Amino acid sequence: MTKRLKRFLWLAIPIIVVISISLGLMRISTAQQPSISHPLTSLTEAEISTAVSLIKREKTLSEMAAFPLIALQEPDKKEVLNFTPGKVFQRKAFLVISERSQNKTFEGIVDLTSKTLSSWKEIPSVQSAIVNSEYELAIQIVKADPRWQKAMQRRGITDFDQVKISSWAPGILSQQEEATGNRLCRSLSYYKGKGWNYYGSPIEGVVATVNLNTGKIVSFVDRGNVPFSKENWNYDIKSLGKLLSPLKALKILQPNGASFQINDHEISWQGWKFRYLMHPRNGLMLYQVTHEDGENIRPVLYRASLSEMVVPYGDPEPTWSFRNAFDVGEYNLGLLANTMELGKEIPENGLLLNAVFANEQGEPYKMPGVIGIYERDNGMLWKHYEYNSQRNDVRRSRELVMTMTAAIDNYDYSINWIFHQDGTLEVQNELTGIVLAQGTAAEKQSEDDFYGQLIAKNIFGVNHQHFFNYRLDFDVDGQANSVMEMNVKALPINDKNPLGNAIAVAEAPLAKETAAVRDLDMKSSREWMIVSADKKNTLGAAPGYMLMPGENSIFFPVEGSKIRQRAEFATHHVWVTKYKPTELYAGGDYPNQTQAGQGLPKYIADDESLMGEDIVLWYTMGLTHIPRSEDWPVMPTHSIGFKLIPRGFFNKNPAINLAE
Numbered sequence: 001m002t003k004r005l006k007r008f009l010w011l012a013i014p015i016i017v018v019i020s021i022s023l024g025l026m027r028i029s030t031a032q033q034p035s036i037s038h039p040l041t042s043l044t045e046a047e048i049s050t051a052v053s054l055i056k057r058e059k060t061l062s063e064m065a066a067f068p069l070i071a072l073q074e075p076d077k078k079e080v081l082n083f084t085p086g087k088v089f090q091r092k093a094f095l096v097i098s099e100r101s102q103n104k105t106f107e108g109i110v111d112l113t114s115k116t117l118s119s120w121k122e123i124p125s126v127q128s129a130i131v132n133s134e135y136e137l138a139i140q141i142v143k144a145d146p147r148w149q150k151a152m153q154r155r156g157i158t159d160f161d162q163v164k165i166s167s168w169a170p171g172i173l174s175q176q177e178e179a180t181g182n183r184l185c186r187s188l189s190y191y192k193g194k195g196w197n198y199y200g201s202p203i204e205g206v207v208a209t210v211n212l213n214t215g216k217i218v219s220f221v222d223r224g225n226v227p228f229s230k231e232n233w234n235y236d237i238k239s240l241g242k243l244l245s246p247l248k249a250l251k252i253l254q255p256n257g258a259s260f261q262i263n264d265h266e267i268s269w270q271g272w273k274f275r276y277l278m279h280p281r282n283g284l285m286l287y288q289v290t291h292e293d294g295e296n297i298r299p300v301l302y303r304a305s306l307s308e309m310v311v312p313y314g315d316p317e318p319t320w321s322f323r324n325a326f327d328v329g330e331y332n333l334g335l336l337a338n339t340m341e342l343g344k345e346i347p348e349n350g351l352l353l354n355a356v357f358a359n360e361q362g363e364p365y366k367m368p369g370v371i372g373i374y375e376r377d378n379g380m381l382w383k384h385y386e387y388n389s390q391r392n393d394v395r396r397s398r399e400l401v402m403t404m405t406a407a408i409d410n411y412d413y414s415i416n417w418i419f420h421q422d423g424t425l426e427v428q429n430e431l432t433g434i435v436l437a438q439g440t441a442a443e444k445q446s447e448d449d450f451y452g453q454l455i456a457k458n459i460f461g462v463n464h465q466h467f468f469n470y471r472l473d474f475d476v477d478g479q480a481n482s483v484m485e486m487n488v489k490a491l492p493i494n495d496k497n498p499l500g501n502a503i504a505v506a507e508a509p510l511a512k513e514t515a516a517v518r519d520l521d522m523k524s525s526r527e528w529m530i531v532s533a534d535k536k537n538t539l540g541a542a543p544g545y546m547l548m549p550g551e552n553s554i555f556f557p558v559e560g561s562k563i564r565q566r567a568e569f570a571t572h573h574v575w576v577t578k579y580k581p582t583e584l585y586a587g588g589d590y591p592n593q594t595q596a597g598q599g600l601p602k603y604i605a606d607d608e609s610l611m612g613e614d615i616v617l618w619y620t621m622g623l624t625h626i627p628r629s630e631d632w633p634v635m636p637t638h639s640i641g642f643k644l645i646p647r648g649f650f651n652k653n654p655a656i657n658l659a660e
Contacts, residue, residue: 037264039075039089040287042277045356045364051093051110052362058117059108062101066360068128069096069332071280073109077302077581080288092118095362098128103183103213105590126590127183129281129332130169131360134185134212138167141215142187142208151206151222157191164190164198166409169330169592170209171322172562183212184593186322191228197434199410200233200459200633204439207319221319226439229458233633252349252376259375260400262351267373269400271654272419273297276402278355278371282306283334283415284404291423293650299475300425300545300644306333306415307471307618308587308599310567312557314463315438315451323436324563327408329591336406337370345405345414350374372403381421381655395658397421410434416641421655428641429468435461435627435635453627461627465556467570468640469586469620473579476545476649477532479614483510483576484531484544487524511611513604516576520552528574529647533612537648546647549573551640553622565596570620577603579614586618 036044043051048070055061073092083089091112098105105128109119142148142165152163170177170184177184187208190198205223210216232239260269267274271292277285282305289301312324327333335357342348352369359365381397400419405412412433418426438452438460445454452462474481484507491502507529510516520526531544555570557563564571569586577583580603585591588598600618623640630636646654 036091037085038266038275039080039083039091040072040275040277041265042356043070043072043093045366047091047093047112048356048358048362048364050112050115051095052358054110054115054117055095055097055108055362059097059106059120061097062099064099064101066098066100066131066133067095067358067362068098068131068360069280070094070358070362072277074581077579081302096128098131100134100183100212103181123590125181126594127592128590129330129592130167130185133360135167137212137215138185138187138208138210139165141210141217142189145208145217145220147217147220147222148189148206148208152189152203155203155225155228157203162192163203164192166190167210168323168325171324172566173322173593177209177218182214182218184218185210185212193230193232195232195234195239197233197235197633199434199437200231200456201228202437202439203228205319223317223319227441227458228439229456231457235633252347254349254375258349258351259398260373262373267400267402269375269419270398270421271423272400276371278334278337278404279305280334280357281328281332283328283337283406284371284402284417286402286417289425291649291654293654298477298649300649301472302475303471303473304417305471307469307585308569308591309333309466309468310563310570310587311411311464311466312555312563312567313436314465314556320438320462324567325408326567326587326591327413329585329587329589331408333406333408333413336408337367338405338407338412339367339369340372340403340405341369346372346374346401346403347376370404373401375400378420381658382653395655395660407433410436421658423646423650423654425644426641427470427643428639429621430637430639431466431623431625432635432637434633435625435631436464438462453629455627455629455632459632461631463624463626465553465622465624466640467553467555467567467620467622469569469618470642471584471586472617472619472644474530474545474615474617476530477535477543479579480533480612481530481615482533482542482611482613483516483615483617484508484529485510485518486527486529486546487521488526489524509611510576512607512609513575513577514607516574516610517572517604518574519554520549520573528617530615530617531648538651539648541648543649544647545649546645547574547617547619548643548645549619549621550642551621551623553624555622556624562596566591566594566598568597569600569618570622573620575600575604575618575620576610577616577618578608578610579616583616586620 071094073094093110095108105123105126111118165187167185167187170186189203189206191201192198204226207221208217209219211218265275274289275287279285285305290297290299308328310326351373353371354368355370356366378397378399381395383394385392403416405414414430416428440460443457452460455461486507488505491497493500529544529546531542537543583603586599
């Protein structure tokens, strides 16, 4: 997937993480670096520069060496939990170094406090995320290839500048490709013509596989001429002709200012307190989520993040069957964050926060407005109308939303963390952008089109899925937690249930990691709870937080399929593991060209106990997208998410005492 950052030409190259609350634009000097007052504060520009300089000083890197990932090396969890303001703490940076010419990947950890290289190791037989220079390299290689040029000419294309190249991680590999271990990408072609929305004109059946180590095409496929759409699929105001009448103004005002407070990456709002961090791979993450309960500050989550996602396409045609993007690990989703605008991605009462990133050479940049935070109305929070006295008690609901958006080639995603006044934390992913189109000669839908839908003349939308996995490191009232599964069932008619209306709830602990690989079950209204193992509420029950699933799907690739083996995390909705600091990614540390069984299957192999332990819940949610004409040329936003809801955590409705 190429050109993800082209809409930000001033930035030029993929980038890496650090957040600045300042609303100023562009670069800041080292002398202006913010103070570092907490172990989980993002890396500063100066720290990124220090880490890269030290690596270059200690190790001989080639001219082709790149830094696909530079991030805060997360400090020890106990150190963070025991931290108090003013206490001295260590700072470390984690770096991934790709030596493309050697086909090698290295990991380095730099101690920023002592300015030493504390760890350096080669990670054998892996491929890091693709970086921007490799997309540019693939374009040059493909367009210079005589086979590709002849393929374009056979389709009547003589001006090669009118063709856009989009490169993907190689996805499913052939046996020969697996055996060589080369670093590969697969390049697709689109005809731009006079428009700018070239996704509407795929040059179907042409795929070039590029060896990024040698800079050569290792295989070229041309399945024959297929008509591509000649229509202009631009969707700006100038291209759409007559527009709908504009709506009357709707203003969202907070004349007295926002109700949330920000203090050095820590947010406080309506009893909630949490830290945030923008990660180059995961995107917007939360740390140390707590809720105020009277005089007590009670922990809920230590760390919450999007761990991985996979988008498998359902057409067995060879130029499509390899397509299954791991958008977090193969492309570094966090680095693809967009600058947002008030009144557009977020309402005009919101606040936009900046991030400091670094390009693949390790040079830090500031990018404005990649994190949004705002309050919004959400209807009634609670209400009761008393008929006898005609008393009406009602409270209006407000939510705090923290969000980011990312463009991953044709698709756009937003990741939203939503805090409710009743103690609920909600995750909502929004999907929009442009359906990945397949060129076709068809102008009418055919009964033989099993693998998708005709969504416009010469444009076929292939059936596909989007699966997201979230890593949720719970600390409900402390680190000693257990996980319970709740199943509801109707009881049979008998002497105790003569009318057959009885509903019973059964709760059972998931005691070991392999027993905690679970799936949704609508018939039993199945849900899961993380509960304290050593505390009780006033009613004698264990306080907990419950995972309430929203929309979901099963993973449709069948047993034995390559993508099912690579994305095994998507084959079940819930996994639970005992906390280990190095177990961070559901699909493994390096999903690009990965082997089968990485990530969660490996994490549960030792089958550790989950009773009274520091545990991590991994939730997978999926959307099955059968494209429709209404999705073209830009797909209306589709939301998918889940909620974490208190269950026995509070003694009463935590929002009962809201002022009118």
